[in-house]
Amino acid sequence: MHRTKYILDHAFYCTQCGRRGIPIARKRCREEGHLKRLYCVHCERVVNHVECVPNSKYDENTFMEEFTSGNFDEDGMRRIPLSQWKQERNKALVLSEESRLDNVEITDWFSIFGIDADEDAQAE
Numbered sequence: 001m002h003r004t005k006y007i008l009d010h011a012f013y014c015t016q017c018g019r020r021g022i023p024i025a026r027k028r029c030r031e032e033g034h035l036k037r038l039y040c041v042h043c044e045r046v047v048n049h050v051e052c053v054p055n056s057k058y059d060e061n062t063f064m065e066e067f068t069s070g071n072f073d074e075d076g077m078r079r080i081p082l083s084q085w086k087q088e089r090n091k092a093l094v095l096s097e098e099s100r101l102d103n104v105e106i107t108d109w110f111s112i113f114g115i116d117a118d119e120d121a122q123a124e
């Protein structure tokens with residue numbers, strides 16, 4: 001029953017200009033990130049749009065990430081499948097998280113154990 005209130009929230013985003021297209025009421029969810037050919041008022045032609053569903057695995061934020069990462073070609077087709085793109089994105093997120101931890105690691109651990117970083121470096 002809670003699903004029904006999201007039906008009208010489905011939004012289609014243009015794979016060419018990244019802007020929100022004409023709202024369409026959907027009776028039920030398609031697969032995540034579903035592509036549909038629609039007329040884009042900004043591009044003034046029929047192009048692929050991606051279906052975004054709020055609070056789902058593919059919402060507007062996911063689309064903006066995929067759009068800005070350049071995963072849609074001039075025909076509005078995905079360069080790599082959505083599932084693969086998500087894996088690549090998650091890998092990138094893990095890597096950036098790891099490098100972020102690397103950056104804070106040294107000074108944090110030194111201060112936790114009361115090690116003087118400068119003195120340690122000179123001893124070597």
Ligand SMILES: [Zn+2]
Nearest residue numbers: 014017040043
């Ligand atoms: Zn467009």
